[in-house]
Amino acid sequence: EPEVTQTPSHQVTQMGQEVILRCVPISNHLYFYWYRQILGQKVEFLVSFYNNEISEKSEIFDDQFSVERPDGSNFTLKIRSTKLEDSAMYFCASSESQGGSGELFFGEGSRLTVL
Amino acid sequence: AQSVTQLGSHVSVSEGALVLLRCNYSSSVPPYLFWYVQYPNQGLQLLLKYTTGATLVKGINGFEAEFKKSETSFHLTKPSAHMSDAAEYFCAVSRPNQAGTALIFGKGTTLS
Numbered sequence: 018e019p020e021v022t023q024t025p026s027h028q029v030t031q032m033g034q035e036v037i038l039r040c041v042p043i044s045n046h047l048y049f050y051w052y053r054q055i056l057g058q059k060v061e062f063l064v065s066f067y068n069n070e071i072s073e074k075s076e077i078f079d080d081q082f083s084v085e086r087p088d089g090s091n092f093t094l095k096i097r098s099t100k101l102e103d104s105a106m107y108f109c110a111s112s113e114s115q116g117g118s119g120e121l122f123f124g125e126g127s128r129l130t131v132l
Numbered sequence: 133a134q135s136v137t138q139l140g141s142h143v144s145v146s147e148g149a150l151v152l153l154r155c156n157y158s159s160s161v162p163p164y165l166f167w168y169v170q171y172p173n174q175g176l177q178l179l180l181k182y183t184t185g186a187t188l189v190k191g192i193n194g195f196e197a198e199f200k201k202s203e204t205s206f207h208l209t210k211p212s213a214h215m216s217d218a219a220e221y222f223c224a225v226s227r228p229n230q231a232g233t234a235l236i237f238g239k240g241t242t243l244s
Contacts, residue, residue, distance in 0.1 A: 021175070050234060059239040060176070060222060073234055108175060120166070121235055123176040 019043040021124035029130045038127045040092045040109030049092045050110040099131045134159045136238035151210040153241045155223030163225045165206040170220040
C-alpha cells in the first residue's frame with residue numbers, strides 16, 4: 018500500500034542550527050503538507066504546497082521556515098535557525114488532486130529535539 | 133474560521149464497554165469531518181470521514197461517527213472496546229470542495 022515516508026525519524030540539534038526534514042509523499046498525490054505536534058499538544062497545521070508553491074500557511078510558519086520540492090519526489094521542511102520551542106514531532110502529509118474527499122495521508126513523523 | 137473542540141483529553145473504558153469520544157466543530161459552511169487515530173510512535177491513520185450523504189459513517193476497526201448538523205457534532209463511537217483501541221484520537225475539519233485544503237485538528241483524546 019502506498020505510504021508517506023519521512024526521514025529522519027529522530028533528530029537532535031543545537032539551538033541556532035539549521036535542520037532539514039525530508040518527506041516522500043505518495044507518488045500520484047499533488048498536495049503536500051507539514052504539520053507539527055508539540056509534546057502533549059494538538060496537531061498544528063504549518064503549510065500546504067501545490068504546483069511548486071505554497072498554497073496556504075499558518076501563523077506558525079514564519080520566515081525561519083521554508084519548504085521545497087527539489088526533485089519531484091522529495092518534499093522538505095527547512096528550519097533555518099532552530100529554537101528550543103521548535104522541539105516537536107513534525108508530520109508530512111499528502112493528498113490527491115481534484116475530486117479527492119480531502120483525506121490526508123500522513124507519514125510517521127520526524128521528532129526534532131532542540132537543545 | 134474553522135475549529136474543532138474535543139471534550140475530554142483522556143477517556144478510560146473497560147474492555148467490552150462502549151467507547152464515546154466527543155467532537156464539536158465550528159464552521160461557516162458545512163464541513164468535511166474526519167477522525168484520525170495515532171498509535172504510539174506511529175503517524176496519523178484515517179478512521180473515518182464524513183463528506184456528504186449519509187450522516188452515520190462507518191470506519192475501520194468497528195468505529196462509527198454521526199454527523200449532527202443541529203448539534204455541530206461528530207462524536208466517535210464503538211460498541212465494544214478492545215485493548216488494541218488504546219491510542220490517541222483526533223477529530224479534524226476541512227473546507228469542502230477545495231482540494232488541497234488543510235485539515236484543522238482538535239487537541240486529541242487519549243483512549244485507554
